[in-house]
Amino acid sequence: MIIVMKPEATVEDLNAVKDKIKNSGLDYHLSQGSSRVIVGVIGDKKKIATLQMNSFSGVEKTVSITEKYKLVSREFKKEDSVIDIDGVKIGGGHFAVMAGPCSVESREQLLEAAKAVKACGAQFLRGGAFKPRTSPYDFQGLGVEGLKMMRSVADEVGLKVVTEIVNINDLDTICQYADMLQIGARNMQNFQLLKDVGFTKKPVLLKRGLSATISEWLNAAEYIASGGNYNIVLCERGIRTYETFTRNTLDLSAVAAVKELSHLPIIVDPSHGTGRWQMVRPMARAAVAAGADGLMIEVHPHPEVALSDGDQSLKPDNFKIVMDEVNQILKLMGKTL
Amino acid sequence: MIIVMKPEATVEDLNAVKDKIKNSGLDYHLSQGSSRVIVGVIGDKKKIATLQMNSFSGVEKTVSITEKYKLVSREFKKEDSVIDIDGVKIGGGHFAVMAGPCSVESREQLLEAAKAVKACGAQFLRGGAFKPRTSPYDFQGLGVEGLKMMRSVADEVGLKVVTEIVNINDLDTICQYADMLQIGARNMQNFQLLKDVGFTKKPVLLKRGLSATISEWLNAAEYIASGGNYNIVLCERGIRTYETFTRNTLDLSAVAAVKELSHLPIIVDPSHGTGRWQMVRPMARAAVAAGADGLMIEVHPHPEVALSDGDQSLKPDNFKIVMDEVNQILKLMGKTL
Amino acid sequence: MIIVMKPEATVEDLNAVKDKIKNSGLDYHLSQGSSRVIVGVIGDKKKIATLQMNSFSGVEKTVSITEKYKLVSREFKKEDSVIDIDGVKIGGGHFAVMAGPCSVESREQLLEAAKAVKACGAQFLRGGAFKPRTSPYDFQGLGVEGLKMMRSVADEVGLKVVTEIVNINDLDTICQYADMLQIGARNMQNFQLLKDVGFTKKPVLLKRGLSATISEWLNAAEYIASGGNYNIVLCERGIRTYETFTRNTLDLSAVAAVKELSHLPIIVDPSHGTGRWQMVRPMARAAVAAGADGLMIEVHPHPEVALSDGDQSLKPDNFKIVMDEVNQILKLMGKTL
Amino acid sequence: MIIVMKPEATVEDLNAVKDKIKNSGLDYHLSQGSSRVIVGVIGDKKKIATLQMNSFSGVEKTVSITEKYKLVSREFKKEDSVIDIDGVKIGGGHFAVMAGPCSVESREQLLEAAKAVKACGAQFLRGGAFKPRTSPYDFQGLGVEGLKMMRSVADEVGLKVVTEIVNINDLDTICQYADMLQIGARNMQNFQLLKDVGFTKKPVLLKRGLSATISEWLNAAEYIASGGNYNIVLCERGIRTYETFTRNTLDLSAVAAVKELSHLPIIVDPSHGTGRWQMVRPMARAAVAAGADGLMIEVHPHPEVALSDGDQSLKPDNFKIVMDEVNQILKLMGKTL
Numbered sequence A, B, C, D: 001m002i003i004v005m006k007p008e009a010t011v012e013d014l015n016a017v018k019d020k021i022k023n024s025g026l027d028y029h030l031s032q033g034s035s036r037v038i039v040g041v042i043g044d045k046k047k048i049a050t051l052q053m054n055s056f057s058g059v060e061k062t063v064s065i066t067e068k069y070k071l072v073s074r075e076f077k078k079e080d081s082v083i084d085i086d087g088v089k090i091g092g093g094h095f096a097v098m099a100g101p102c103s104v105e106s107r108e109q110l111l112e113a114a115k116a117v118k119a120c121g122a123q124f125l126r127g128g129a130f131k132p133r134t135s136p137y138d139f140q141g142l143g144v145e146g147l148k149m150m151r152s153v154a155d156e157v158g159l160k161v162v163t164e165i166v167n168i169n170d171l172d173t174i175c176q177y178a179d180m181l182q183i184g185a186r187n188m189q190n191f192q193l194l195k196d197v198g199f200t201k202k203p204v205l206l207k208r209g210l211s212a213t214i215s216e217w218l219n220a221a222e223y224i225a226s227g228g229n230y231n232i233v234l235c236e237r238g239i240r241t242y243e244t245f246t247r248n249t250l251d252l253s254a255v256a257a258v259k260e261l262s263h264l265p266i267i268v269d270p271s272h273g274t275g276r277w278q279m280v281r282p283m284a285r286a287a288v289a290a291g292a293d294g295l296m297i298e299v300h301p302h303p304e305v306a307l308s309d310g311d312q313s314l315k316p317d318n319f320k321i322v323m324d325e326v327n328q329i330l331k332l333m334g335k336t337l
Helices: A011-023 A045-049 A107-119 A144-157 A168-177 A191-198 A214-226 A253-261 A270-274 A277-290 A316-333 B011-023 B045-049 B107-119 B144-157 B168-177 B191-198 B214-226 B253-261 B270-274 B277-290 B316-333 C011-023 C045-049 C107-119 C144-157 C168-177 C191-198 C214-226 C253-261 C270-274 C277-290 C316-333 D011-023 D045-049 D107-119 D144-157 D168-177 D191-198 D214-226 D253-261 D270-274 D277-290 D316-333
Strands: A002-005 A027-032 A037-042 A059-063 A083-085 A088-090 A096-100 A124-126 A160-164 A180-183 A204-207 A232-236 A266-268 A294-298 B002-005 B027-032 B037-042 B059-063 B083-085 B088-090 B096-100 B124-126 B160-164 B180-183 B204-207 B232-236 B266-268 B294-298 C002-005 C027-032 C037-042 C059-063 C083-085 C088-090 C096-100 C124-126 C160-164 C180-183 C204-207 C232-236 C266-268 C294-298 D002-005 D027-032 D037-042 D059-063 D083-085 D088-090 D096-100 D124-126 D160-164 D180-183 D204-207 D232-236 D266-268 D294-298
Touching (some): A002 A011, A011 A027, A037 C027, A088 A096, A096 A316, A107 A144, A107 A316, A144 A168, A168 B168, A180 A191, A191 A214, A214 A232, A253 A277, A266 A277, A270 A277, A277 A294, A294 A316, A316 D316, B002 B011, B011 B037, B027 D027, B037 D037, B096 B107, B096 B316, B107 B144, B107 B316, B124 B144, B144 B168, B160 B168, B168 B180, B168 B191, B180 B191, B191 B214, B204 B214, B214 B253, B232 B253, B253 B266, B253 B277, B253 C270, B253 C277, B266 B277, B270 B277, B270 B294, B270 C253, B277 B316, B277 C253, B294 B316, B316 C316, C002 C011, C011 C037, C088 C096, C096 C107, C096 C316, C107 C124, C107 C144, C107 C316, C144 C160, C160 C168, C168 C191, C180 C191, C191 C214, C204 C214, C253 C277, C266 C277, C270 C294, C277 C294, C277 C316, C294 C316, D002 D011, D011 D027, D011 D037, D096 D107, D096 D316, D107 D316, D144 D160, D144 D168, D180 D191, D191 D214, D204 D214, D214 D232, D214 D253, D253 D266, D253 D277, D266 D277, D270 D294, D277 D316, D294 D316
Parallel strands (some): A096 A124, A096 A294, A124 A160, A160 A180, A180 A204, A204 A232, A232 A266, A266 A294, B096 B294, B124 B160, B160 B180, B180 B204, B232 B266, C096 C124, C124 C160, C160 C180, C180 C204, C204 C232, C232 C266, C266 C294, D096 D124, D124 D160, D180 D204, D204 D232, D266 D294
Antiparallel strands (some): A002 A059, A083 A088, B002 B037, B002 B059, B027 B037, B083 B088, C002 C037, C002 C059, C083 C088, D002 D037, D002 D059
């Protein structure tokens, strides 16, 4: 941490700052600039993280030098992590596709979708049994019934199951039926959920929060890792901006940023990222070209009767086109589906 | 809902749209514009809310006409709601001040803060026992021990207790010690928490999410109300924007907006809203002038040793100045503390 | 400037950085942290401003310590600036109100508006003769004809004239008719316009850009000041965020921030800031309570026939109510209209 | 336009609305919903654009159905526009690369950069002679001297010249030396500049404003087109969001959106879009895969001595790698450089 003193700071002000640092078990280094004294704080990262210096008299501002997350950082581990979900790998050259309907609505719907996405090369069946919805009057999901359907259909077709957890009390139940737990954008800073999931070994798909910085996102991942669970895959799904043509603004530069800052794999969800099915195709291609390790795409056999997010769901034939193009770019990227 | 058809939409496209509406138990009204057909959907609000029309061929876009929330809307109830928290009222001319440290750290700290805020006229002691923190290495709060301290100190001094709930499994425990439950910004769309809290009768302080629209915020309140709990107070605490000088951008126009759209009381938190203790004073004044029904302010006897948010905490003597100014403006507004 | 070296930076990397600093006529100070070397650059602010170090091998990031603006900073001048516009003062306890229609439409409309706002205590007639409009098909203003009307009506009624300049070639003409030049949000970084206006002595009202940081805004003011024109008044008019209920998000904390960072007066425009006439009243009150030095408000005798921004214009009787409330809060703030 | 009346609107309110519509030379269509009357306004798009209905008593809100821009819309012209810049085509399968330094600094620097980018396949030399800079103390460009250097170097090497115009009075001079005029992000709504450029036939590169919606951007293009100049190429260069790791958030979904809404070509600037040279490579690939018609990339032979934007400039050898990868993806997209 760097502490910038005000030009008018007194010797007394500076001494109080020095004392606070020493008393916190840390050390400092002074640098006299042309108009201001700069205090560099040296020592244990975790101790520095708890220092609160802006309320001291004479302090103009403080600047963080290092990030608080550690286990998920590229600095901690140089090589790409490869997450193995019961035989299907993500990261380090392994590309994964998760596809299926937004919500599980019926066994017929799910089976039709599952067969279609399997035929195009997807390895995971996605689908919501417990749905976080903006309004209490929106469809809330089939619950455990939906989970069972997903497991049974996935087994029949030969897919893995990834589904969202919204209630910490459902953890055991969902772990029983799913191969991978999804933590949705609205729960990215539901720290209790992160902690609880961190105590399992279950692979986790951690979506970026609606307005989360990349730093906050990696700190959320650190919650899971610090509990002992390193099986984390990140998912960029669009951030909230002023633009209204798209439902969110898909931040593909986050893929490159995460690759620089962390060893964790990162996939992209162009369906939620844009909210418009017409844009899924170009954005899926772009995500692969940007270096993503996978895709999550909403596919519904009949979007016009979907109970949620039909506007952004692809029909199976369009999904096939997307997968063909994705495969061509994957070859250039030296990755395998 | 209004459905705008593309200029090139066919009769077949339009018929499919009409059929879907009819089959959903709804009715429609056609309007032929200069280049497009506009379809107005008529009928039950909840049925309309589940219609998904953008995936239909020939549809250009859809526009919502009414909001999904109902119970918390001004349309549903014209007069201001007054929330009574064990004798202390908020709303309809009653102004409330909630003050205290960010985190409960020790009995001594809490007692000193409580006495100071009580002396200045605050009715509530605020303080975090369970803290949602960005990094797992930040101070996480004293837990139940902290709750007990709050209750005991508040009783000793004569204050009500408001504290944050972050884990649905703590609901009974917190209800036992606190007079009002706070749902923090990061949990505003933790729908399970909203539902569970909605099944109690405990007063709830619902903070606006970091990037929540006013509409999403009122829908979150609707989750609580639809469970049967109408004792809801909203709290504006700053939204996320591109500006970095302040921690958040305090959106005081949300006060006026909520007054127009809803009958619920709304208070303002200038401490989190700005992240700088120097700005709490002018923003507290502005909040009152904007029409807020209360304030939530961080007060710490010794901010320079605070374990969290010391940068935005007022010392007791500054809090006194704020309260004096607030009282003067309250008189002009015809409200009483 | 602080340069943070990567943990893996070599001695060679560090030497290249040191050489660059020395060769730029600057000095440095090294600080060895637990994992990284921190290089503090010392010397002339303007030289530091031109250093570009992120492209050097081994550099992790750079952090600016001081702002680039100087003449407009509070550090440069401690006491509040008072801007005198031909006898009407703004700043340092002097409060000013600028009111009138969005666009000048006709002499009758303008005269009716001018009389109304004068009667309520406004000192300035605002109105657009040259309008920056999103679409080329929107009303573009009456041009010089409008300017002449403003001058004539203002003289008749006893008001000063403030109007927007959008074309540098109109500078002389507008200076001839107006008492104060407005630079609109869309031109806040039209640097040529800032420079040209800086070479006059004409008082300038500099609106904040739609997505300008406070730092960028003050740097824009510095352009004007560095040309020799210190007669600058800032105007907060709402920033662009994700919220759609309001046209912009009025950032009243910018008032407090500017007061801390600069000696320039700052006024607030709640009409553009909210885009809804119903919200002008509470936001005007809040602006005064936040410490603003003035208000700019759209008043139109007949908003329903306005050629622009009728949605956010007050009728004269509502403006009277606003002014009465503003006056009461001004008294508390120790300011005079 | 759709006008939504309040549930409590009176017959008188509705009549006033009807009269206003009729008196504006337009027609309407009423639709009685379950709780509200909806008024659909029918008639000439330009007349509707000037209607201001929110200030009418009983009106809850208004909703626009169509965009104001026309000439640049896909609805107006179905097939992709191909812009021919003195023999080099952009759009409709023709891909163009514009590369070079941020600022023109010296003939040596420029020539070295020009030879390097030409060797890699770029067709345009980019470079700033007139620079819009945040601070008046930053390097402002070499002016006309820089323009001449660009022309001379480009002719020597065999490239076209694209450069930014910031002052309308420089229009003739720049037209003399450059093949294409760039309108920068900060001037996207400098409407006078748009109009003046619209009266020439010079090809224009219109960058998206820092916080411009896609609709505002296309309206800015409409300003140019409505003057008679159809030679417009759009350029996505990142938008302003809350994320600070990148300088801007590159919105690649804007490429897909523009392709849907307009017939104009669109290129991408990953250098400004990210502000980090390390991210240019993945984002350039992603832009091509998203369907962009070209790239604008900062290349500097020695970024560590650049007078501006060295942090985001590629060295020639890295640019070569980028171009190799871009070419591979271009083949898949069926486009030619």
